[in-house]
Amino acid sequence: MSDARLLRDVEGQAGWDATVRQFGAALRGSLLSPGAPGYDAARRVWNGMIDRNPGLIAQCVDAADVQRAVDFARTHRLLVAVRGGGHHAAGTAVCDGGLMIDLSPMHGITVDATGRTASVEAGARWAASTPRLRRTAWPPPRERCPTPGWPD
Numbered sequence: 001m002s003d004a005r006l007l008r009d010v011e012g013q014a015g016w017d018a019t020v021r022q023f024g025a026a027l028r029g030s031l032l033s034p035g036a037p038g039y040d041a042a043r044r045v046w047n048g049m050i051d052r053n054p055g056l057i058a059q060c061v062d063a064a065d066v067q068r069a070v071d072f073a074r075t076h077r078l079l080v081a082v083r084g085g086g087h088h089a090a091g092t093a094v095c096d097g098g099l100m101i102d103l104s105p106m107h108g109i110t111v112d113a114t115g116r117t118a119s120v121e122a123g124a125r126w127a128a129s130t131p132r133l134r135r136t137a138w139p140p141p142r143e144r145c146p147t148p149g150w151p152d
């Protein structure tokens, strides 16, 4: 597997920059490169000891964005990390080089009319989700840690 820095060496800086611009234009969310406003905040996770620098961060806003990001990583053989709530102690939501697929903008919750089925997007965090879920047939427990996402 390669990462964004290695790929740049192969394609040449100009070619890579154009490829990245094209990818960024196709996303509905933001594509962040090192040094861009918001890049450092986006790569920060719960474990403050984790200090990794993705080659790119795709801040996905919907499933189509996630699909584009996965396709981009596959096409360019990039290392991938997926960020949900960013709460895993090992910091596996963020990689050095490669592409971080940041799902944190995807935090919508839909509860059906009966209150028996809820859909929670992959970037939703526990504390932000629970007030709405408390009105459902199966309210979540109150004592959970507030900041993890839902992949667990």
Ligand SMILES: Cc1cc2nc3c(=O)[nH]c(=O)nc-3n(C[C@H](O)[C@H](O)[C@H](O)COP(=O)(O)OP(=O)(O)OC[C@H]3O[C@@H](n4cnc5c(N)ncnc54)[C@H](O)[C@@H]3O)c2cc1C
Binding pocket: 081, 082, 083, 084, 085, 086, 087, 088, 089, 091, 092, 093, 103, 122, 143, 144, 145, 147, 148, 149, 150, 151, 152
């Ligand atoms: C202090 C502390 C307290 C905790 N308390 C609790 C608790 O009360 N209850 C509990 O159940 N757990 C608890 N945990 C465990 C925590 O919930 C798990 O680490 C969980 O994985 C965090 O989810 P996240 O979305 O925030 O993780 P992230 O760090 O974003 O992701 C964790 C892993 O899952 C991958 N991933 C994330 N989203 C996706 C996706 N959509 N598709 C594929 N892969 C994905 C990431 O790449 C990463 O490898 C605690 C952990 C800590 C450190």
